[in-house]
Amino acid sequence: MPSDRRRPSHLSTERLVDLLEDRLGASARRAAEEHLGMPCPSCRERLRTLGALLERMRGDQLEAVPEAFHRRAIEVFATRPAPAASTSGPAAWLTLAFDSLRDPLPAATRRAVGEARRLRFVHGAAAIEIECEPESADQCSLRGKLEVPEEQLHRIELRVAGERFDSWADADGAFHFEGVPRGRIELSAMGPSGELRAPPFEC
Amino acid sequence: MRFGLRPALDPELDARLVARCVQGDQRAWSALVRRYERLVYAVARGYRLSDEDLADVFQEVFAALVRGLPRMRDARALCRWLSSTTDRIALATALRRRRERAREDTLPEERPELADPREPAPVELETLEEQTLVRLALAALAARCRSLLEALYYREPAPDYAEISRDLGMPVGSIGPTRARCIEKLERAFAALREPGPSITAAPRHTSPGERPPRLRPRPRPGGTRSLPRRRRGRIHAE
Numbered sequence: 001m002p003s004d005r006r007r008p009s010h011l012s013t014e015r016l017v018d019l020l021e022d023r024l025g026a027s028a029r030r031a032a033e034e035h036l037g038m039p040c041p042s043c044r045e046r047l048r049t050l051g052a053l054l055e056r057m058r059g060d061q062l063e064a065v066p067e068a069f070h071r072r073a074i075e076v077f078a079t080r081p082a083p084a085a086s087t088s089g090p091a092a093w094l095t096l097a098f099d100s101l102r103d104p105l106p107a108a109t110r111r112a113v114g115e116a117r118r119l120r121f122v123h124g125a126a127a128i129e130i131e132c133e134p135e136s137a138d139q140c141s142l143r144g145k146l147e148v149p150e151e152q153l154h155r156i157e158l159r160v161a162g163e164r165f166d167s168w169a170d171a172d173g174a175f176h177f178e179g180v181p182r183g184r185i186e187l188s189a190m191g192p193s194g195e196l197r198a199p200p201f202e203c
Numbered sequence: 204m205r206f207g208l209r210p211a212l213d214p215e216l217d218a219r220l221v222a223r224c225v226q227g228d229q230r231a232w233s234a235l236v237r238r239y240e241r242l243v244y245a246v247a248r249g250y251r252l253s254d255e256d257l258a259d260v261f262q263e264v265f266a267a268l269v270r271g272l273p274r275m276r277d278a279r280a281l282c283r284w285l286s287s288t289t290d291r292i293a294l295a296t297a298l299r300r301r302r303e304r305a306r307e308d309t310l311p312e313e314r315p316e317l318a319d320p321r322e323p324a325p326v327e328l329e330t331l332e333e334q335t336l337v338r339l340a341l342a343a344l345a346a347r348c349r350s351l352l353e354a355l356y357y358r359e360p361a362p363d364y365a366e367i368s369r370d371l372g373m374p375v376g377s378i379g380p381t382r383a384r385c386i387e388k389l390e391r392a393f394a395a396l397r398e399p400g401p402s403i404t405a406a407p408r409h410t411s412p413g414e415r416p417p418r419l420r421p422r423p424r425p426g427g428t429r430s431l432p433r434r435r436r437g438r439i440h441a442e
C-alpha cells in the first residue's frame with residue numbers, strides 16, 4: 001500500500017475570503033493555514049490576488065463627484081468646437097536638426113548614452129527627440145520625447161519592415177518602443193492639430 | 204432583483220463610447236464622464252486645491268479629453284491618460300497658486316506654511332486607476348452580486364451578515380457562498396478590463412491593402428522619463 005499522504009485539494013475562494021476576513025473557526029483556520037504552509041504556491045498566490053482585490057474595494061477613495069462638477073464636464077462636450085472635416089490633411093514634415101551619427105557627441109556623452117543614436121527633428125514649435133539603441137542583431141528599442149504646444153494626447157506611430165507599432169506619448173510627451181525590428185523607421189505623431197512626420201531614419 | 208437588466212461585461216465599451224462621442228453623441232459623452240469622473244476628481248483632490256481651482260481642473264481635464272477624442276485609438280489608454288493628465292494639470296495649478304501666494308506675502312514671517320504640492324500624495328495614481336477599474340468591473344455584474352459586494356466592501360461601517368440579509372432579502376447562510384461566486388465573477392471582469400485594449404476605431408487609414416494589422420507585441424508603454432516631480436506610480440500593471 002503506497003504511503004498515502006495525499007495532497008489536500010486547493011482552498012476554495014470562499015475559504016480563502018473567509019480566511020482573509022477572519023471568519024473561520026479555529027480548526028478551519030488551522031487547516032487552511034496548514035495547507036498554505038505545505039506550501040501550496042497556487043493557493044498562496046490566489047490568497048494574495050484576492051486580498052489585493054478586496055483591498056481595492058475596501059480602500060476605495062473614489063468619492064461621488066458633486067453634481068455641479070459633473071455638469072461642467074458635460075458642458076464641455078456641448079460647447080466643443082466642430083470637429084475638423086477631415087483628419088487626413090497634409091502632414092507636416094519635421095526636419096532633422098541633430099543626428100549623433102552626423103554630429104558626433106562628445107566622448108563623455110557618448111560613454112553615457114552607449115551605442116544609442118540620438119536624433120532631433122523640428123518643425124516650428126514642435127520637436128521630437130529620439131534615442132534609438134540596438135537590443136540585438138535584429139531588434140532595437142526606441143525612446144523619445146515629443147514637444148508640442150498642445151496639451152492633448154498624441155499618438156506615436158512607427159512603421160518599419162512592413163509592420164506598424166503605435167503608442168501614446170504620456171503627459172510629458174515621453175514614449176518608448178521595444179522590440180522594434182531594425183531598419184528604416186518612419187515615425188509620425190498625431191495630435192489634434194494634425195500629423196507630424198519625421199523623415200525616415202535607420203535604427 | 205433577480206430578473207433586472209444585467210449589464211453585460213463589455214471590455215470594449217470605452218472604445219465604443221469614444222467612437223460615438225467622436226460622432227457627436229452627447230449620451231455617450233455622459234456615460235464616459237460617469238465612468239471616469241470619480242477618478243479625475245480623486246486625483247485632483249490629492250493636491251488640496253480650493254473648490255474653485257478643483258472645479259476648473261476637473262473641467263479642464265474633460266475639455267482636454269474632448270479635444271483628444273478624435274485621435275484616441277486605444278481604449279485601455281483612457282484610464283491612464285485621464286489620471287496622468289489630471290495629475291499634470293492639478294500639479295500646474297497648485298504650483299501656480301503657490302507662486303501667487305508667495306508673491307502676495309510681503310512679510311515672510313507672516314507667511315502661512317503652504318503644503319508642498321509636489322509631495323507624494325498618500326494615494327498613488329495606479330491605486331486610483333485600479334480602484335476605477337474595479338468599480339467598472341463591479342458595475343458589469345448582475346444586480347444581486349453588485350448589491351452584495353457593495354454592501355460588504357464599500358459601505359462604511361461594514362454591515363454584519365444579519366443586516367445584509369435584511370437589506371438584500373438573502374438568507375444569512377447563503378451570503379458566504381454567494382459572496383465567493385460574486386468575487387470570482389468580479390475577478391474575471393476586472394481581469395478582462397486590464398487586458399490589452401481594443402482599438403477604438405477601425406482606423407481605416409492605417410489598413411492599406413497588403414499591410415499587416417497593427418502588432419500587439421510588443422505593447423509599448425507610454426512613459427519613461429518625467430521632467431516634473433509628481434505622484435509616484437508603483438509597479439506597472441499589465442496593460
